[in-house]
Amino acid sequence: MSKPRRPVLADVAKQAGVSISLVSIVMRGVPGASPANRERILEVAANLGYVPDVRAQMLRQERSHLLGVMFGVQQLFHADVVEGIYAAAETTGYEVVLSAVTDARPESRAVATLLADHCEAVLLIGPQSSKSWLTDLAARLPVVVVARSINAPGVDAVRTAEAKGIGLAVDHLVELGHSRVIHIDGGDAPGADQRRRGFRAAMQRHGLTPVSVSGGLADIDGAEATSRILAGPNLPTAVLAYNDRCATGVLDTLYRAGVKVPAQISVVGFDDTHVAGLSHIDLTTVRQDASVMARLAVQRAVARLDGSDEQRTPRDSVVPPALVVRGSTSRAPRPEKAWKRRE
Amino acid sequence: MSKPRRPVLADVAKQAGVSISLVSIVMRGVPGASPANRERILEVAANLGYVPDVRAQMLRQERSHLLGVMFGVQQLFHADVVEGIYAAAETTGYEVVLSAVTDARPESRAVATLLADHCEAVLLIGPQSSKSWLTDLAARLPVVVVARSINAPGVDAVRTAEAKGIGLAVDHLVELGHSRVIHIDGGDAPGADQRRRGFRAAMQRHGLTPVSVSGGLADIDGAEATSRILAGPNLPTAVLAYNDRCATGVLDTLYRAGVKVPAQISVVGFDDTHVAGLSHIDLTTVRQDASVMARLAVQRAVARLDGSDEQRTPRDSVVPPALVVRGSTSRAPRPEKAWKRRE
DNA sequence: GGTCACCCCTAGAACGTTCTAGGTGATGGT
DNA sequence: ACCATCACCTAGAACGTTCTAGGGGTGACC
Numbered sequence: 001m002s003k004p005r006r007p008v009l010a011d012v013a014k015q016a017g018v019s020i021s022l023v024s025i026v027m028r029g030v031p032g033a034s035p036a037n038r039e040r041i042l043e044v045a046a047n048l049g050y051v052p053d054v055r056a057q058m059l060r061q062e063r064s065h066l067l068g069v070m071f072g073v074q075q076l077f078h079a080d081v082v083e084g085i086y087a088a089a090e091t092t093g094y095e096v097v098l099s100a101v102t103d104a105r106p107e108s109r110a111v112a113t114l115l116a117d118h119c120e121a122v123l124l125i126g127p128q129s130s131k132s133w134l135t136d137l138a139a140r141l142p143v144v145v146v147a148r149s150i151n152a153p154g155v156d157a158v159r160t161a162e163a164k165g166i167g168l169a170v171d172h173l174v175e176l177g178h179s180r181v182i183h184i185d186g187g188d189a190p191g192a193d194q195r196r197r198g199f200r201a202a203m204q205r206h207g208l209t210p211v212s213v214s215g216g217l218a219d220i221d222g223a224e225a226t227s228r229i230l231a232g233p234n235l236p237t238a239v240l241a242y243n244d245r246c247a248t249g250v251l252d253t254l255y256r257a258g259v260k261v262p263a264q265i266s267v268v269g270f271d272d273t274h275v276a277g278l279s280h281i282d283l284t285t286v287r288q289d290a291s292v293m294a295r296l297a298v299q300r301a302v303a304r305l306d307g308s309d310e311q312r313t314p315r316d317s318v319v320p321p322a323l324v325v326r327g328s329t330s331r332a333p334r335p336e337k338a339w340k341r342r343e
Numbered sequence: 344m345s346k347p348r349r350p351v352l353a354d355v356a357k358q359a360g361v362s363i364s365l366v367s368i369v370m371r372g373v374p375g376a377s378p379a380n381r382e383r384i385l386e387v388a389a390n391l392g393y394v395p396d397v398r399a400q401m402l403r404q405e406r407s408h409l410l411g412v413m414f415g416v417q418q419l420f421h422a423d424v425v426e427g428i429y430a431a432a433e434t435t436g437y438e439v440v441l442s443a444v445t446d447a448r449p450e451s452r453a454v455a456t457l458l459a460d461h462c463e464a465v466l467l468i469g470p471q472s473s474k475s476w477l478t479d480l481a482a483r484l485p486v487v488v489v490a491r492s493i494n495a496p497g498v499d500a501v502r503t504a505e506a507k508g509i510g511l512a513v514d515h516l517v518e519l520g521h522s523r524v525i526h527i528d529g530g531d532a533p534g535a536d537q538r539r540r541g542f543r544a545a546m547q548r549h550g551l552t553p554v555s556v557s558g559g560l561a562d563i564d565g566a567e568a569t570s571r572i573l574a575g576p577n578l579p580t581a582v583l584a585y586n587d588r589c590a591t592g593v594l595d596t597l598y599r600a601g602v603k604v605p606a607q608i609s610v611v612g613f614d615d616t617h618v619a620g621l622s623h624i625d626l627t628t629v630r631q632d633a634s635v636m637a638r639l640a641v642q643r644a645v646a647r648l649d650g651s652d653e654q655r656t657p658r659d660s661v662v663p664p665a666l667v668v669r670g671s672t673s674r675a676p677r678p679e680k681a682w683k684r685r686e
Numbered sequence: 687g688g689t690c691a692c693c694c695c696t697a698g699a700a701c702g703t704t705c706t707a708g709g710t711g712a713t714g715g716t
Numbered sequence: 717a718c719c720a721t722c723a724c725c726t727a728g729a730a731c732g733t734t735c736t737a738g739g740g741g742t743g744a745c746c
Contacts, residue, residue: 008732019696024734034694054459055402056732059701073422074617082416083445090447095456098441102426113438116397219621252623274417278562280595281623351702362726367704377724399702402731 007048016044027052058118065094067301068114068122070107073100076273077290078125081146084294085123092302094120111137121301126190142304144297147288148190149316156304158297158317162191163198165286165321169240169268170202172284172323177332178238178266179208184215184225184250186242195270199240215242222249230257237265237332244269244276247283251328262330272324282327292319350391359387370395401461408437410644411457411465413450416443419616420586420633421468424489427637428466435645437463454480464644469533485647487640490631491533492659499647501640501660505534506541508629508664512583512611513545515627515666520675521581521609522551527558527568527593529585538613542583558585565592573600580608580675587612587619590626594671605673615667625670635662 009027013020018037025032026041027050033041058064069085071078082098089096097117099110107129114122121142127134131152137143138154145157166183173181183199186192196212203210211234215225222241226249229236241247247269251261259265269276272287296317352370356363361380368375369384370393376384401407412428414421425441432439440460442453450472457465464485470477474495480486481497488500509526516524526542529535539555546553554577558568565584569592572579584590590612594604602608612619615630639660 010732020733021696021698021735022694025695028734032694037694051459053402053732055398055461056701057734059396059398059402059703059732060734061701073425074419076417076419079416082443083447086443086445087447098443100425100429100441102429104426104430116394118396118398248621248623252621255623275618275621278591278595278618280591280598353702363703364705364726364728365724368725371704375724380724396702399731400704402702402733403704404731 006053007050008053009050012041012045012048012050015048016041064118064120066097066117066119067094067298068097068099068111068117068119069125070099070101070110070114070122070127071125073102075126076275077147077271077288080273080290081125081294081297084291085298087291088295088298092298094298094302094305108133115140120305123297123301128188128190142301144300146293146297149194151316152314154314156297156300156315156317158293158300158319159191160286160288160293160321161318162194162321163201165270165288165323166195166198166240167202167205168321168323169270169284169286170199170206172325172329173238173240173266173268173332174206174208176266176329179332180234180236181208181211181238181240182229182234182236183210183212183240184222184229184242184246185212186246187214187216187221189217189242192242195242211236215246217243217246219245219249219252222246223253224249226250226253230254230259238268238329239265240268242270244271244273244283244285247285247328248275248281251281251283262328264333266329266332268329276324276326284326284329285324287322287324289319289322349396350388350393351396352393355384355388355391355393358391359384407461407463409440409460409462410437410641411440411442411454411460411462412468413442413444413453413457413465413470414468416445418469419618420490420614420631423616423633424468424637424640427634428641430634431638431641435641437641437645437648451476458483463648466640466644471533485644487643489636489640492537494659495657497657499640499643499658499660501636501643501662502534503631503636503664504661505537505664506544508613508631508666509538509541509583510545510548511664511666512613512627512629513542513549515668515672516581516583516609516611516675517549517551519609519672522675523577523579524551524554524581524583525572525577525579526553526555526583527565527572527585527589528555529589530557530559530564532560532585535585538585554579558589560586560589562588562592562595565589566596567592569593569596573597573602581611581672582608583611585613587614587616587626587628590628590671591618591624594624594626605671607676609672609675611672619667619669627669627672628667630665630667632662632665 009020009023013023022033023041026038067089071082086096097114097119099114101107101110107127123144123146126147127145134143134155135152143155145155147159149159150157185196200210213225213228215221239250241250247267250267254261254265261267269283269285272285275281276283276285352363352366356366365376366384369381410432414425429439440457440462442457444450444453450470466487466489469490470488477486477498478495486498488498490502492502493500528539543553556568556571558564582593584593590610593610597604597608604610612626612628615628618624619626619628
């Protein structure tokens with residue numbers, strides 16, 4: 001017995017006693033077939049279990065109606081965005097193709113497969129690639145960068161107002177009476193520079209001295225930075241971490257050093273990922289709205305593809321962040337109660 | 344100016360002054376071209392930036408060499424497996440296609456797109472679908488289920504020895520002097536039944552009474568179960584949660600109730616996801632080896648596809664788990680020190 | 687009765703590849 | 717001189733779809 005091939009247009013046409021072209025017309029739902037034939041063909045197709053072959057469709061059509069999405073498979077925030085992208089693409093007539101970045105699979109590789117799949121535009125979530133590389137890519141097809149601010153010709157960006165987010169956090173801390181606030185930055189991670197600058201500006205606005213130390217996006221970075229802070233001369237009453245994951249490293253190190261959070265030191269994260277909401281961690285953090293960002297990113301890509309060429313200037317969509325106050329921040333301790341190094 | 348089309352075989356052929364067929368031969372690396380021509384064609388192709396069009400290749404060939412992977416985009420453990428699958432597929436000549444399951448995108452939908460993409464086999468990570476649905480799917484193409492035990496005709500499975508894992512955890516606790524151990528189960532989540540049974544067996548092996556309460560796979564499930572436990576008459580000295588995420592809910596509720604972990608109650612998770620390793624959580628847990636499972640799953644799929652038809656019986660690959668001891672477990676408290684409800 | 691418009695339908699050429707079925711010469715054995 | 721064999725090459729038919737160009741009909745209007 002030979003394996004039962006999937007039915008094709010020709011099979012439907014033969015069984016319905018019409019031409020392939022007519023079946024194609026009916027399947028695409030375009031005008032040009034009589035109601036009687038339309039109904040019969042549809043019935044035969046359903047009977048045979050016909051489903052069009054996307055490969056052949058794409059080969060013939062110039063358009064693929066595919067939106068490529070690059071994301072970090074281990075990044076919780078990316079997962080939120082991906083979920084939003086699927087939802088947003090639903091109504092646009094575009095299909096979503098995923099390509100993951102892992103330790104062993106660099107961004108260039110992930111994007112290469114998206115290009116090979118004939119995606120018409122790519123959405124890159126938190127890309128680390130160089131500006132020039134992104135510029136080159138944007139010369140080939142519409143590129144929307146999500147969760148990273150970028151000023152590259154032809155590249156659209158959808159990002160959180162990082163500086164404003166940090167500002168909210170600083171305002172919150174100042175309101176609670178904190179004045180010695182340290183920012184653990186994200187090195188050259190996406191948005192790190194914006195947050196660093198936002199921190200400086202916000203502190204100066206309050207007449208306070210901004211102190212930053214170098215950190216990173218992993219928990220270990222937060223832990224190491226915290227160790228350095230605790231060993232240093234200037235003990236803060238509050239710490240602003242680059243992101244939630246970094247903040248968990250901070251919390252951990254403080255916890256092990258016997259520092260009470262938030263009684264002695266308040267801690268603030270960034271992203272409002274799932275981990276921040278775990279009540280065991282209970283982190284005050286700056287929320288990035290993944291679903292809104294996803295929707296905007298899809299809109300941008302679709303506008304580029306469907307719209308006229310007038311939209312040639314890259315657009316920068318900024319989504320307002322929100323402060324989510326949880327249990328890791330409280331009033332600044334009075335000086336005598338603040339944490340002191342053991343003699 | 345018209346947009347510069349990507350080069351095709353015909354372009355290379357024309358520029359090299361040979362036939363399309365010969366270029367195809369050279370590009371595929373099959374014998375049948377003179378060294379001189381081979382070199383020249385390769386050079387022209389590289390010059391033009393020719394890359395073969397996968398759509399056309401697939402249309403022509405009966406094989407697609409595509410492996411479909413369904414995964415939960417929010418599941419950290421799935422991310423580990425996906426990473427492993429990419430790595431394992433690298434050497435097999437198969438390409439990986441991802442399809443995510445989200446709240447708004449059910450498994451049936453995710454698999455449907457994989458089928459539409461002409462995947463030759465699908466790897467399903469922690470599927471919740473019914474056995475009969477999976478059986479039907481397996482009639483169409485090779486199906487490998489990862490991280491769920493399943494006994495369905497034609498469906499391969501790669502899973503952790505759940506019962507053994509739970510056994511390791513129970514042994515560990517008994518060794519530490521615990522005797523009142525409660526298992527918060529996973530309801531009908533993948534593997535939950537195995538773990539429940541494994542728990543019962545292990546406890547009985549030690550001559551102890553197994554007590555289970557119903558839980559689930561989210562943190563909220565762990566939290567609710569813990570509240571019920573704390574309100575009930577039989578206070579345990581140790582809690583075994585269905586998975587790490589559930590365990591974080593347990594930890595949180597205990598923490599809020601003022602119960603010291605591990606001094607008064609020890610807690611054990613399952614999976615060894617990233618969150619367990621966060622030193623702020625520091626959870627003793629049963630490790631599932633994602634990369635080994637991924638490798639086995641890819642091997643099974645490829646064996647089905649490349650191998651002869653003799654391999655018709657479904658195979659069940661069981662991966663040994665390992666106990667990862669961290670800070671959430673310690674010696675059982677002496678009775679007078681155990682946690683007592685306030686009057 | 688011509689011709690114009692319209693509706694319904696079909697033949698056949700694309701799309702970019704793979705692959706079968708040859709077609710050259712050149713070499714070598716008889 | 718003839719046939720094999722070989723190494724190299726090419727024409728052209730697939731694959732399953734879309735889409736252009738056009739082929740009847742039928743009815744309406746001059």
